[in-house]
Amino acid sequence: VTPREKGMLRAIERATRQPIEEMQLPSVDAVNDTRVARFMTRITETLAGGQIEMYRDLLQRYESENNVPAIDIAAALAKLLQGDAPFLLTPPVRG
Numbered sequence: 001v002t003p004r005e006k007g008m009l010r011a012i013e014r015a016t017r018q019p020i021e022e023m024q025l026p027s028v029d030a031v032n033d034t035r036v037a038r039f040m041t042r043i044t045e046t047l048a049g050g051q052i053e054m055y056r057d058l059l060q061r062y063e064s065e066n067n068v069p070a071i072d073i074a075a076a077l078a079k080l081l082q083g084d085a086p087f088l089l090t091p092p093v094r095g
Contacts, residue, residue, distance in 0.1 A: 032088045039078075039087075 001009070009020055026034075046052070063070055 028089045028091045035087060 013020055059070065059073055062068065062073060
């Protein structure tokens, strides 16, 4: 925290009459573990929710017409949903 930011924090504390407690940011590994756990949970919930028959049929058709393993199709769909944003964080480079 820069000296300017410390002054701003003190002003916020005075205005709110509440102390601002310093917190540790989670590690990159902790953030990545949470993201993976949420991803797995979303898959489980989606499977349990049903109504995936149409998608299953489409993917079986794609798999047979293009001779692509189902796991590769699933990976491509996950990447498609994620877009250009990286799913996992990388540790910052220090130097």
